[in-house]
Amino acid sequence: MPTARAAKRAAFRLGAVVLAGALLAACGGSSDGASDSANGKVTITVDLFGSFGYKEAGLYAEYERLHPNVTIKQTDTEDEADYWRSLQTRLAGGAGLADVQGVEVGRIASVTQQQADKFEDLRKYGADALKGQFAEAKWAAATGRNGEVLGLGTDVGPEAMCYRTDLLKQAGLPTDREVLSKRWATWDGYLELGRQYKAKAPSKSAWLDSVGSLFSIMIGQEEERYYDDSGALIWETNPAIENAWNASIEASEAGLSAKLDQWSPQWNQAFSAGSFATLPCPAWMLGYIKGQAGETGKGKWDIAALPGGAGNWGGSYLAVPRAAKHKKEAYELIKWLTAPEQQSKIFAKQGNFPSATAAIAQIADATDPYFSGAPIGRIFGEAAEAAPVQVLGVHDQNVAQQITNALSEVERKGTKPDKAWENAKKGVKNIIG
Known part of the structure; x- marks a missing residue:
């Protein structure tokens, strides 16, 4: 969101979204493209999580200039899990839904396999013609069993490692991105550098933000994670899950983590406080870092290749609920927002890596002065290609949420790893049976 998907997701709390949902319920309906008044003015409502970056990149304002009859109103929830719970409630009730709803990639299978009847088949509005615009895997993931097109792809989440050059320098570690990429070519190398950092770290600064983020980034390097390609749950016996879990426990036991739950207020404050030196970061995280660290962080951050090889964490879709009030107008908006030109603008502003193939080519040579001139087009482009x-x-x-909750118990409450793993198993069973 993503993913997230991160400045990001200068977000409102769940309460704001619930309030917005209540207000929208009053005007929700199923009419296709009904105008708000006799003069043809239309207000398109958009409900997202994290930081898609459309407002920040000026895309809503640009669309409104191009379409003087359209006003766009967005609500936003910082935590995707909160957003999804609220969305499920509103889908079940058939009211309170926005014209456009964001869907994180980790939820898209739920939409295509269980909730296809809750969302518009965008083929009705001509979406078939857009298929060649997107990476094949991105398009396929939002395609229903009967060929329905249930969302248009926004970004993908190729992974890298963001780090604070000033903090590494204070601890006597190298700061050059190419040197670091070699030093932490493996996760063992990354954890060893973390131990060296801890020995000489500035006061109140840890190596990474949380072991939950370490787990998430590592599991993003795997093809099979929680399910196999037959649709069977395999997470309890998957060696890849075990490996990421063990590395996260090792980082916790070595005291390398700042013990900050991602998206919490404390985590947000930590960006400007220098509470951690490295942050496993999918591309969409760049905008979030900028938003939380602010201008004082410019030039202090850099980006290097990820330990252990390429991976993907996050990425999202824009979908139109069947209960939306302005379906046709909503489709035209998401078609425009996900077009290559707009995806390139979002990457330039927020770092969200495009899923449109033409946009990927357009940003290949991009650099980011905020991140010390890092060649973000190349770093994330290579990661996306190899993921x-x-x-x-x-x-x-x-499943991912229950595992990261369990890891949080280990590092914040001192829960024994075996007990925390059992808690994760119980949590998954309670949710999905």
Whole structure:
């Protein structure tokens, strides 16, 4: 969102979204493109999570200039899990839904396999013609069993490692991105550098933000994670899950983590406080870092290749609920927002990596002065090209959330790893049976 998907997701709390949902319920309906008044003015409502970056990049304002009869109103929830729970409630009730709803990649299988009747088949509005615009895997993931097109892809989440050059320098570690990429070519190398950092770290600064983020980034390097390609749950016995879990436990036991739950207020404050030196970061995280660290962080951050090879964490879709009030107008908006030209603008402003193939080519040489001139087009482009095509399951995000919750118990509450793993198993069972 993503993913997230990150400045990001200068977001409102769930309460704001719930309030917006209540207000929208009063005007929700199923009419296709009904105008708000006799003069033909239309207000398109958009409900997102994290930081898609459309407002920040000026895209809403640009669209409104191009379409003087259109006004766009966005609500936003910082935490995707909160957003999804609220969305499920509103889908079940058939009211309170926005014209456009964001869907994180970890939820898209739930939409295509279980909720296709809740969302518009965008083929009705001509979406078939857009298929060649997107990476094949991105398009396929939002395609229903009967060929329905249930969302248009926004970004993908190729992974890298963001780091604070000033903090590494204070600890006597190298700051050059090419040197670091070699030093932490493996996760063992990354954890060893973390131990060296801890020995000489500035006061109140840890190596990474949380072991949950370490787990998430590592599992993003795998093709099969929580499900296999037959649709069977495999997370309890998958060696890749075990490996990422063990590395996260190792980082916790070595005291390398700042013990900050991602998206929490404390985590947000930590960006400007220098509470961690490295942050596993999918491309969409760049905008979030800029938003939280602010101008004082400019030039202090850099980006290097990810330990252990390429991976993907996050990425999202824009969908139109069947209960939306302005379906046709909503489709035209998401078609425009996900076009290559707009995806390139979002990348330039937020770092969200495009899923449109033409946009990927357009940003190949991009650099980012905020991140010390890092060649973000090359770094994330190479990661996107090498990242595995992941098997997506109905409850990917739910399983991931239970595991990261369990890791948080280990590092914040001192829960024994075996006990925390059992808690994760119980959590998954309670949610999905």
